[in-house]
Amino acid sequence: MSSAGECDGTPESELIPDGNRMTRLRRNLSRWYAANGRELPWRATHDPYRIWISEIMLQQTTVAAVIPYFDRFLKQFPTVDVLAAADENDVLRMWEGLGYYSRARNIHTTARQLVAERDGTFPEDADELQRLPGIGRYTAGAIASFAFDRRAPIVEANTLRLYSRLLGYQGDPRSSAGQKLLWRFAEEVLPRKQPGRFNQALMELGSTVCTPTAPDCPKCPLRTVCRAFAENLQSEIPRPKPRPQITPVVEASIAIRRADTYLLRQRRPEERWAGLWDFPRFEVGPDLLSQADESPERMVPFLQQSLRQPLEKLTGVSAELTSVVTELRHSVTRYRIRLICLEAEYRDGRLANGEETQQWCRPEEFEGLAFSVTGRKLARLLSQRDIGSS
DNA sequence: CATACGTGGTG
DNA sequence: TCACCAAGTAT
Numbered sequence: 496m497s498s499a500g501e502c503d504g505t506p507e508s509e510l511i512p513d514g515n516r517m518t519r520l521r522r523n524l525s526r527w528y529a530a531n532g533r534e535l536p537w538r539a540t541h542d543p544y545r546i547w548i549s550e551i552m553l554q555q556t557t558v559a560a561v562i563p564y565f566d567r568f569l570k571q572f573p574t575v576d577v578l579a580a581a582d583e584n585d586v587l588r589m590w591e592g593l594g595y596y597s598r599a600r601n602i603h604t605t606a607r608q609l610v611a612e613r614d615g616t617f618p619e620d621a622d623e624l625q626r627l628p629g630i631g632r633y634t635a636g637a638i639a640s641f642a643f644d645r646r647a648p649i650v651e652a653n654t655l656r657l658y659s660r661l662l663g664y665q666g667d668p669r670s671s672a673g674q675k676l677l678w679r680f681a682e683e684v685l686p687r688k689q690p691g692r693f694n695q696a697l698m699e700l701g702s703t704v705c706t707p708t709a710p711d712c713p714k715c716p717l718r719t720v721c722r723a724f725a726e727n728l729q730s731e732i733p734r735p736k737p738r739p740q741i742t743p744v745v746e747a748s749i750a751i752r753r754a755d756t757y758l759l760r761q762r763r764p765e766e767r768w769a770g771l772w773d774f775p776r777f778e779v780g781p782d783l784l785s786q787a788d789e790s791p792e793r794m795v796p797f798l799q800q801s802l803r804q805p806l807e808k809l810t811g812v813s814a815e816l817t818s819v820v821t822e823l824r825h826s827v828t829r830y831r832i833r834l835i836c837l838e839a840e841y842r843d844g845r846l847a848n849g850e851e852t853q854q855w856c857r858p859e860e861f862e863g864l865a866f867s868v869t870g871r872k873l874a875r876l877l878s879q880r881d882i883g884s885s
Numbered sequence: 886c887a888t889a890c891g892t893g894g895t896g
Numbered sequence: 897t898c899a900c901c902a903a904g905t906a907t
Binding site: 549550552554558597634637652735736 | 906
């Protein structure tokens with residue numbers, strides 16, 4: 496019986512390269528990075544605040560997507576003190592469209608904590624950093640090494656792939672055993688001098704050369720020490736992550752108009768997009784799906800029937816659906832959502848909850864509120880249409 | 886150890 | 897169109 500890590504007969508304990516190969520690896524990578532490292536907005540500094548913000552934004556998010564957000568965010572909140580003094584809604588507003596909004600809340604919480612408890616300074620130690628909200632093992636290592644040049648290891652998407660290939664590790668690198676091996680390698684490969692720069696070099700190589708599909712091995716400075724390359728296993732390593740099944744869903748978003756305002760609600764803590772503003776939104780039962788497949792306009796009477804009660808229960812008001820504004824599609828986690836956006840005319844009733852979580856809002860006021868992406872798209876459509884009709 | 890959490894880009 | 901992937905963390 497052999498474990499997943501030794502399918503090819505090599506025990507995991509022997510996968511870590513010896514001293515000579517480590518030395519060659521470090522030298523080759525360092526030279527390569529000097530010539531090939533990209534200039535990124537958060538690389539030109541050792542400011543822990545900037546590095547922290549960039550690392551949080553980069554969690555599960557591409558560099559290209561982050562850059563404009565990073566620039567805007569730093570302009571609005573240039574220091575940890577400014578961030579700590581801001582309202583949460585304004586922080587979320589800057590985060591709008593980036594996803595994983597708990598990151599924005601954690602950033603805000605952490606900023607306040609640092610200002611309150613440490614005069615706005617950051618811990619320099621990875622273990623201390625990891626105690627802060629939203630900072631896990633990777634991010635702690637990244638901040639400690641990039642900002643303070645601590646010898647802290649990192650393992651994330653790029654390095655997980657790079658290390659797995661370098662070691663020729665055919666087991667599951669996300670498993671407990673795989674993680675243990677990779678973190679050990681990450682620690683042992685780290686040089687005494689400029690560990691932060693070296694960590695960045697590892698990630699850079701992983702993201703630009705040792706790519707998920709079609710890695711550019713001929714250009715890789717580490718091909719001579721790469722076990723996957725030696726055995727031509729680049730396309731087998733790392734083992735792909737299993738993906739959950741996608742479920743199609745139909746939802747309806749209702750923009751209830753009352754004079755020159757629309758009803759908005761703040762999503763509850765247990766809902767997706769918790770705390771963000773949205774138009775009242777409902778799942779459309781499978782019984783209406785057949786109607787949904789017809790022209791959307793034909794759905795209006797059916798939706799009027801089926802949504803009247805839920806709408807009253809959720810908001811406290813009743814309204815008459817008038818027309819379909821647009822249809823949006825988006826995927827979120829394991830759902831593919833077809834969102835039918837409708838307009839409705841307010842009839843009667845008063846808001847169920849206080850003005851805290853529901854409010855009548857003029858389109859000009861939409862800009863200041865944080866929405867999810869689909870909520871923002873509908874908000875913009877209504878604003879534009881409103882201007883056009885007035 | 887599995888799952889929730891978002892969105893946009895790519896082949 | 898669609899599956900896959902992205903500088904992960906919290907529970």
